[in-house]
Amino acid sequence: MMSETPEAPERSALWAPAHSDCRPRRVGKSETTTRHGDWRLRQDDGPDVDPAAYVLVCRSEAEDGTVCGAESGPVPTTDEMREWARKHEWNHDDHRSFRLLADVAMVMVPEVEPL
Numbered sequence: 318m319m320s321e322t323p324e325a326p327e328r329s330a331l332w333a334p335a336h337s338d339c340r341p342r343r344v345g346k347s348e349t350t351t352r353h354g355d356w357r358l359r360q361d362d363g364p365d366v367d368p369a370a371y372v373l374v375c376r377s378e379a380e381d382g383t384v385c386g387a388e389s390g391p392v393p394t395t396d397e398m399r400e401w402a403r404k405h406e407w408n409h410d411d412h413r414s415f416r417l418l419a420d421v422a423m424v425m426v427p428e429v430e431p432l
């Protein structure tokens with residue numbers, strides 16, 4: 318006779334550890350929260366963090382399969398990244414496929430500020 322294990326994949330996919338030192342909690346269920354409450358990941362725009370840096374790498378291929386590999390170099394904003402892509406596509410027909418490498422300071426903040 319088959320017995321259902323508690324770690325069946327379709328069930329464990331609904332669970333995510335909120336903190337390494339806490340028990341897992343049910344995702345999307347507000348009645349079960351950890352002692353730390355709910356947290357949200359966002360960009361850290363504090364004064365003591367390094368500024369964001371974005372690098373766009375062209376992954377378009379020539380007809381012989383050679384990948385372009387041109388890089389924007391680190392730029393501080395997504396607007397400058399988009400501008401580099403526009404210029405690159407302008408100078409190299411059909412180079413429209415890129416990879417984004419982002420170095421952005423992030424911080425976890427509570428959903429509800431502590432009293």
Ligand SMILES: [Zn+2]
Pocket residue numbers: 375376377385386387405409412
């Ligand atoms: Zn290219």
